[in-house]
């Protein structure tokens with residue numbers, strides 16, 4: 001897999017890939033990573049939401065697919081076809097990293113100082129969709145093993161308040177960070193207003209309604 005033509009290796013990344021207690025291959029720090037450091041870009045083929053739905057149907061898959069990452073309402077990054085080491089960073093409900101979208105790119109940042117040997121994780125926060133049934137939690141089960149594990153990779157249930165709270169604290173956090181904070185805030189609010197429009201226009205008759213929902217990672 002490391003030699004596949006669709007694999008785009010990143011030079012001098014601060015982690016190595018090896019077997020993880022969480023799942024499959026994981027990313028483990030090979031040197032100390034300072035808080036706020038940008039670790040790697042999440043690389044994936046840029047496809048439409050509709051194309052992602054066509055490619056992956058969770059209902060027919062043994063296990064949920066974890067390589068889709070929502071860039072915005074129209075675009076998904078599919079790291080199943082084009083990818084780098086970033087896709088091996090596992091999910092955790094108590095992560096030491098976070099994903100942020102900036103100018104059409106998704107990067108993984110350190111939430112805190114990370115010591116060599118620590119596994120890098122971030123919260124995939126799979127978007128809940130109206131089409132997801134009662135079995136969704138079981139489909140997207142989390143076994144990260146942290147004390148506050150919520151048992152699912154799906155984003156926490158209380159959607160709107162959690163999001164508002166999150167973005168508020170993030171604004172505080174990123175205010176300390178360099179230039180990216182401004183463009184970040186801008187793209188966020190754009191995405192927010194867009195998603196409102198999108199959810200209005202999406203009718204239940206779309207092909208999506210047939211599925212239990214296909215999980216996409218979402219930026220924190």
Ligand SMILES: [Zn+2]
Nearest residue numbers: 093142144149
């Ligand atoms: Zn968990």
